[in-house]
Amino acid sequence: MILYFSGTGNSQWAARRLAEALGDEVVSINRAMKDGHPASFRSERPLVFVAPTYAWRMPRVVDRWIRNARFEGGHDAYFVLTCAGSCGNAAAYARKLCASAGLRFRGLEPVVMPENYLALYDTPDAEACRAIVERAEPRLAELAALVGDDEPFPDRPVGLRDRFRSGPVNVAFYPALVHDAKFAASDACVACGRCAERCPLGNIALAGGKPAWHGSCTHCMACIAGCPTGAIEYGSKSRNRHRHDLWTEELA
Numbered sequence: 643m644i645l646y647f648s649g650t651g652n653s654q655w656a657a658r659r660l661a662e663a664l665g666d667e668v669v670s671i672n673r674a675m676k677d678g679h680p681a682s683f684r685s686e687r688p689l690v691f692v693a694p695t696y697a698w699r700m701p702r703v704v705d706r707w708i709r710n711a712r713f714e715g716g717h718d719a720y721f722v723l724t725c726a727g728s729c730g731n732a733a734a735y736a737r738k739l740c741a742s743a744g745l746r747f748r749g750l751e752p753v754v755m756p757e758n759y760l761a762l763y764d765t766p767d768a769e770a771c772r773a774i775v776e777r778a779e780p781r782l783a784e785l786a787a788l789v790g791d792d793e794p795f796p797d798r799p800v801g802l803r804d805r806f807r808s809g810p811v812n813v814a815f816y817p818a819l820v821h822d823a824k825f826a827a828s829d830a831c832v833a834c835g836r837c838a839e840r841c842p843l844g845n846i847a848l849a850g851g852k853p854a855w856h857g858s859c860t861h862c863m864a865c866i867a868g869c870p871t872g873a874i875e876y877g878s879k880s881r882n883r884h885r886h887d888l889w890t891e892e893l894a
Contacts, residue, residue, distance in 0.1 A: 643688075646671060648864075652886075656778065663782070698804070699731075700732055721733075722785060724754075725755070730808035732750055733797075734808070758886045760863065761876040825855050828873045840868050842860070842864065845858040867886060
């Protein structure tokens with residue numbers, strides 16, 4: 643079973659490729675979060691969790707969701723984190739999560755995908771994004787082969803920089819940066835409601851014909867990347883930055 647959390651579609655796309663290679667089913671953690679009920683799943687095959695990397699670790703909302711979910715049948719858990727470069731020491735925290743959730747940790751591997759955190763970083767243009775996505779295809783095939791052969795993902799060396807990024811930097815990242823105060827919609831907004839539909843936490847609602855954010859943001863960038871008119875900005879940081887979006891609505 644392939645379970646994914648995704649904002650702009652990077653992890654959704656990766657999950658779909660893994661599912662195709664393994665002949666397995668795909669489950670949207672986004673949808674399960676929006677349902678608001680305790681999640682319960684049964685699978686005799688390994689669980690493969692696919693998510694973006696937030697400050698060199700798996701997103702806190704995904705960690706919390708896994709801890710609260712119930713998994714029956716197979717308990718082998720693989721983790722695939724999409725990232726722009728590195729996921730630091732994320733494996734150590736995924737291992738702790740598995741121990742707490744009654745899962746058997748089988749490894750964590752990064753897959754490089756286009757940078758989409760335009761609230762903080764420059765993002766590649768459309769052509770560069772396509773090239774990065776193409777290079778991810780064989781990488782995902784390699785990981786699918788390991789899962790299919792019941793082989794663990796290989797252990798990766800972890801340096802002091804990785805530990806620092808996934809430790810103190812991650813802890814500081816959330817209170818310092820993860821809030822929705824700077825999101826706003828310009829007059830280009832057509833009140834289509836797509837941002838509200840795509841928000842996995844149900845944090846957006848239309849008010850007076852424009853989206854309003856209500857304080858429970860995880861910075862997945864689903865709203866800003868998926869706006870069809872480019873009306874949403876994150877202060878001045880997002881201006882003139884390419885909005886990368888691979889989201890496929892039928893898998894939402």
